[in-house]
Amino acid sequence: xxxxxxxxxxxxGTVLDHIPSDQVFRVIDILGLDNIPNQITFGIxxxxxxxxKKGIIKISDRYFESADINRIALVAPMAKINIxxxxxxxxxxxxNVPGTINGIxxxxxxxxxxxxxxxxxxxxxLDSQPNVRLLCHYCEKITxxxxxxxxxxxx
Amino acid sequence: xxKHLISIHDYSREEILDTLxxxxxxxKNPSRPIFKGKVIASxxxxxxxxxxxSFETAANRxxxxxxxxxxxxxxxxxxxxxxxxxxxxxxxxxxxxxxxHPLEGSARYASEVSSVPVINAGxxxxxxxxxxxxxxxxxxxxxxxxxxxxxxxxxxxxxGRTVHSLIxxxxxxxxxxxxxxxxxxxxxxxxxxxxxxxxxTFNESRNLNQGINEADIIYMTRVQKERFSDPIxxxxxxxVFSLNRSMLTSCKENMKILHPLPRVNEIDTDVDNSEHxxxxxxxxxxxxxxxxxxxxxxxxxxx
Numbered sequence: 001x002x003x004x005x006x007x008x009x010x011x012x013g014t015v016l017d018h019i020p021s022d023q024v025f026r027v028i029d030i031l032g033l034d035n036i037p038n039q040i041t042f043g044i045x046x047x048x049x050x051x052x053k054k055g056i057i058k059i060s061d062r063y064f065e066s067a068d069i070n071r072i073a074l075v076a077p078m079a080k081i082n083i084x085x086x087x088x089x090x091x092x093x094x095x096n097v098p099g100t101i102n103g104i105x106x107x108x109x110x111x112x113x114x115x116x117x118x119x120x121x122x123x124x125x126l127d128s129q130p131n132v133r134l135l136c137h138y139c140e141k142i143t144x145x146x147x148x149x150x151x152x153x154x155x
Numbered sequence: 156x157x158k159h160l161i162s163i164h165d166y167s168r169e170e171i172l173d174t175l176x177x178x179x180x181x182x183k184n185p186s187r188p189i190f191k192g193k194v195i196a197s198x199x200x201x202x203x204x205x206x207x208x209s210f211e212t213a214a215n216r217x218x219x220x221x222x223x224x225x226x227x228x229x230x231x232x233x234x235x236x237x238x239x240x241x242x243x244x245x246x247x248x249x250x251x252x253x254x255x256h257p258l259e260g261s262a263r264y265a266s267e268v269s270s271v272p273v274i275n276a277g278x279x280x281x282x283x284x285x286x287x288x289x290x291x292x293x294x295x296x297x298x299x300x301x302x303x304x305x306x307x308x309x310x311x312x313x314x315g316r317t318v319h320s321l322i323x324x325x326x327x328x329x330x331x332x333x334x335x336x337x338x339x340x341x342x343x344x345x346x347x348x349x350x351x352x353x354x355x356t357f358n359e360s361r362n363l364n365q366g367i368n369e370a371d372i373i374y375m376t377r378v379q380k381e382r383f384s385d386p387i388x389x390x391x392x393x394x395v396f397s398l399n400r401s402m403l404t405s406c407k408e409n410m411k412i413l414h415p416l417p418r419v420n421e422i423d424t425d426v427d428n429s430e431h432x433x434x435x436x437x438x439x440x441x442x443x444x445x446x447x448x449x450x451x452x453x454x455x456x457x458x
Contacts, residue, residue: 111279113260117238138260139281140162142345 006056007043013060015082015089016072021045023075024055026150030071030104031064038062050078066093071104073097074132075150097128105134108147112139121151156451159266159273163284163320168327173456175292177447178440180458181216185443188218189455196249197223198241199276200232200256205416205438206276206285210253213445222249239268246270251453254278272452280316285448286415287320289441290374296440297411297433298371301328305369309335310376310396310421312342317415318376322346332357333366337392340382363396368405373398375414375421375434399423403431413437 019027021044027033033040039060048054069081073095083091101123107114114121114136123134123143131145156173157165166174181187195214199207207225214221224230232241238261245252246269254265255276262275262282277283295301306325312318312334322332322342332350334342334357341359350357360366367373378396383389397420398412414422414434426432450456 109259111257111259113238113258113264113278116258117264119239119260119264136260138263139279141259141281 006046007041007058009087010039010041010058010060010084011087013038013058013062013084014064015084016057016059016069016076017054017080017082018048018050018078019055019057019072019076020051020078021053021055024057026075027055027057027072027079029152030075030150031068033057033059036062067098069093070096070098071101073128074101074105074148077129097125097132099125101125101134104151105143106149106151107136107139107141108143108149109136109139109141112136112141114138156456158452159269159275160284160448160452161262161266161273161275162282163287163324165284171288171291171324171327174288174444174447174451175295177450177456177458178288178292178443179296181446181450182440182443185216185446187216187446187458189450189458190214190250190453191218193217193219193250193453194248195219195221195449196245196252197221197225198245198252198254199223199225200227200254200261202226203255203277205441206255206283209438209441210274210276210285210445212442213449214253216442217446217449219250219449223253238265242269242273251449253449274448274452280314282320283316284320285441285445286317287324288448289437289444290317290321290413290415291324292440292444293411293413293433293437294372298409301325304328304330304371305333305366306330306372306374307333307335307366307370308374308376309363309398311340311378311382312336312376313340314379314382315376318342318374319346321374322350326350326353326355330355333370334359335361335363335365335396337361337378337388337396339388339392340378361395363398364402367402368407370410371407373410373412373431375412375418377414377417377419377421393420397421397423398426400425400429403429406431 042057044055045053081093082089103120122137127133134143242265251272253274253276257279259279259281262278266273380389411433412431
């Protein structure tokens, strides 16, 4: 029987697969996909052997630098990135949590300067697997996975 | 040398030792007007008596003029000016900035927007590196060395920033630590991990007498009432961690008691006249170490 795609194939572009379903909108936010003119299709709560349920995002005619795409590793560490040319997967990429993280994450310390003044957050990644631990460059406190809050790109 | 002093871990072992050496020179002769014509800004966004006076004394002894404020209450901060704008403005006026601010990380941020050196005089509960430098100076002065000392640290080990910074700074000098605190205020896991990765031996106790006769330094800190959710818990521990003279009868001769001050009841006043009490001299050492820090950041590392 022919396998049918729930989210139809794209000719050229990037496919972000194996995103946790509840993180799809965060990924869209982190990559600023809501502000680009490209065609985007996505699916949520699709069946996945790996995750049980998964999300997928397909972006036509758009390719990402590793540094940019790695920004989603915090919310979708298992995501697979497929680069598509003429309906064929020409490259597969895995994500790495970047060594330093600029913006994106909110510092969990309520007394941190970044939570009171217009200062962009900056973290050093202490651990990325299995649980993320980030050291704030400013207040020197650790923000861990359980307290990870993503700063929205929407102003 | 680094351009600023924000956290004690910005300074390497050698940079710490160089600073302490310079402080010793200033102690020999504290009136050294080598920065006549320089302006030092002392900006305190929250009140502090000891630290501010110590810095301003140091600046005056170096011949510099001091500008600034001791409370953000009557400054443009109340009009909503951002820290960035205040620092940009002040760094146009002064050759060096000494800053205390209640927000954690504020000093690091100030150093990134300032065109002149910044010294962190306390950023909330985060860092207070000049306190650590004067603690190290006091240890070196009383023990003649920093290496291989037995140090007991007592009190609030969970929130005490001076404790955390002292641990980081002493890690360069192979100490062995005894940490004495109520369970509620135990040294956080991240610092215990830090010591383990640096192969530094330590033990933990709830008994103030633990290792007291072997210690070279007893570093006392204040257990703050506001750290306890239940006031009865505070009443229970506050006297258990109080040092008195009768406990010191079998101590090592060279043992000195340090305390970042202010003290409440964790050191009984009957200890004050003991030869082991050093906390008041410790405060005096702050002027020399701050002279050394200012001096080095303004480019004078030898006298």
